[in-house]
Amino acid sequence: MRAPAAIALAILLTTTTAHARDLFESDDGEFRLVLRSSLKGSWLLAFPADDPTIDEEPGGAALFRLRFELGARLGEYVSAQVAYEQRALAASSTGIGFGLLPSVATPPFRLAALDWAIVDDAPSYAHRHELDRAFVSVHLPFLELTVGRQAIGLGRGVMFSAVDLFAPFAPAEIDREWRRGVDAVHAELRIPEISTLSGDLIAVFGNVESGDLESWSLIGRLRATIGDVDGELLVGRRGEDTIVGGTVSATIGDAEAHGELAFFGTDGRGVDGGLAGTRGVVMKALIGGSYVIDVWRGLRVALEYHYSGFGIDDIGARPGILADPAFQARFLRGDSQILGRHAIALALNTELTDELAVGTSWLQSPVDGSGMVLTSFTWIASDMLTLLLNGSVPFGTAPVAGVPQSEWGSSAITVFLGARIYD
Template identity: 25%
Template structure:
């Protein structure tokens, strides 16, 4: 793994010389996020840590893409770090609960191990990894891509029903890159604008370390435009962690707004049929000369609990949460958001998530200011 660290370091600091070539595109970013949290008196964080928690996160990423005829090679490395009293408290919770609560990705279930812990102690951890490593072949009607990459399905804005592969958390602020997975992707484009996609995601079992069918995923996704209705229709069939999933999504233009909806029916290992859905509507406005974007969304978690006692949550639910596929234990949620462009380089975001079953909620407010062409400053607060 030391060779992997050296390779990523070489990629970060030396690959810029290659950008002079016309068929190579080089990009990247550096992100630093300090934060402070005040914990409630009866919270688990207060039990394991202090009433005030500090954390520092950084994200360094370098992307290199090279094209040659129908072939495209993509390699993207990242160096992620997390430290502070928030991290040490999280480590204590992990030991107490017997679960890995780390916010840093690993490759324990991936086909290839392209990650290594560069540093790991009580107050700080860092990981160096390849988040993308793929080769794509493209023709007029076909796309074949193999390697570490990201794929997304569905129409969710805050919550995601059809996106089974490393979806974003409903509280995620940084959505530039999904965590990549080792997979085979193929797409065929029909002349009428429809297309069909196939995905195979082999995974290793955490118990044996071997590639096993019951922890892997297979998916077929069909998408077609609906010109007469001004919308689109999609259908998804997957076998995911040995469970069959059947889903469908629809988008329609309603006046100046766009409505979306996804439905997923899952047949669990216990022969239980679970129904989940997400539906939302969004619209852009101009008010007093300012661009405004608004949305509202309803999400039903078919595996979620409709009461406050989460101690008896089913294994299917806790398994999805531990894999990063679900982020809530409850059943019914409402989400709403507003983005206001006060000035061309300054935007404010207001997001609210409400748990309809127990009355709890989560508010998120942030300011995003483009200071320079390549520098953005974000300041925000989360209020549970």
């Protein structure tokens, strides 16, 4: 590791998080300024898939994230937040931790990335910092308006989603606490007398190149609740694609069921097939449910099936599409959370004590039979410290000469240890 990289990493390792503190509060409580800080360390050991043509040694990676969040209450109706983050990644080779660690790709929906390199010696070491949140919110009885860099999550899915359009998490991603911010205007309109009906308008803006807006999105959402059923209708544009979709969730006895369906009108680039043989229309769908079994402290079981028309029909038969720049751009943007078309997921989670939670998940492609088993142990040692131990074991046809022959068979067996220090 080069000297600048070692110095930068030492800074992150020796920096301690400050306790959450009120920097200012007015006598009447109307105005308040609060600072919250977090430090996360992740250590990962990976044993690569058994490729008969490549003798690859086990690898490792370490990721550190230092984050400061400044929140302000500016009277009865206005609030604001700014979040600044530094992250340092040291890895033995490219791709270590892919799909498990947070994405390092450039965020797609930002007017300016505001993400800078302090040290860039990839793949061995990279130290970056970014402005991940910067927004102002107005809270009125009939309107919730947020302007600026913010997190926007859509959909009902647990592991997957058909309508989560902006910076979705990967299905095997371990740390889902901070969704990356996008530059947007989000207005939610409500009729106080009709609490079961609301409407949203979400405008998201991409990078500005040579004075022109490279990409933009405009999504309208209508939401209604009738009894135990909650439904949404979404219409609009995401990047170069038009979208029409909907979600529904319902309580059925002691169980919960949810579904999502979306159709995208595309220009055909980066699409492997599309709907009914045309690349101009792509469908995504999700159906799932969950139930809490009355054992121990409650065993939560969640089952989902996901179809992504942006995925590859058969990776083993057509691995070459992975090298298509248009496909790569769509995948990194989050158009598809999976490389293939179909995925099934089963997740089991429970609390053993007030401090210890365990879980296991099963992901599988019904097309080629490959999949991954993930386990997690979370220990809340105190209000300030949380420790995590995770493991992932993939199965399926191994790659040949580095070329994937199945969706999950190229993944590495991975052991993940994490520590989170909060104020």
